[in-house]
Amino acid sequence: MNTLSYKTVSANAKTVNKQWVVIDAEGEILGRLSSKIAMIIRGKNKPEYTPHVDCGDNVIVINADKVKLTGNKLEEKEYISYTGYPGGQRFISPKELLAKHPTRIVEKAVRGMLPKTKLGKKLYTNLYVYAGSEHPHAAQSPKTIKL
Numbered sequence: 001m002n003t004l005s006y007k008t009v010s011a012n013a014k015t016v017n018k019q020w021v022v023i024d025a026e027g028e029i030l031g032r033l034s035s036k037i038a039m040i041i042r043g044k045n046k047p048e049y050t051p052h053v054d055c056g057d058n059v060i061v062i063n064a065d066k067v068k069l070t071g072n073k074l075e076e077k078e079y080i081s082y083t084g085y086p087g088g089q090r091f092i093s094p095k096e097l098l099a100k101h102p103t104r105i106v107e108k109a110v111r112g113m114l115p116k117t118k119l120g121k122k123l124y125t126n127l128y129v130y131a132g133s134e135h136p137h138a139a140q141s142p143k144t145i146k147l
Contacts, residue, residue, distance in 0.1 A: 011050040019057045020142035026063040036147050038113035058126045065102035065131040103129040
């Protein structure tokens with residue numbers, strides 16, 4: 001048996017097989033859901049995973065407004081933003097964020113679990129989050145995944 005014939009196959013932009021996936025977030029715990037979504041977007045669930053290539057799937061998250069947080073995180077957790085002006089640091093709780101922008105909680109959680117590089121920004125564009133159960137990506141014929 002010739003052991004030199006086995007070569008490690010690295011994926012590139014041409015050989016990657018990207019698919020569309022729908023995930024229902026209703027009743028799911030935010031952190032556990034987000035880590036699974038980040039893994040799918042990164043492509044770590046595929047055998048041909050390559051760290052420097054966008055080899056993950058496009059993920060559509062529906063019912064993002066019905067996601068759960070455990071403990072007192074709904075009131076006590078704080079998302080911090082800065083306006084760029086002196087004294088412009090702003091704090092918002094997940095309860096207030098859900099009322100204003102229901103999709104941003106899932107987006108922020110997944111973005112925090114992706115790499116903080118150019119590739120991470122590109123991977124983040126593969127995430128589509130919707131508050132209701134409808135999405136406009138029916139033409140891509142996505143498959144539904146139960147986590």
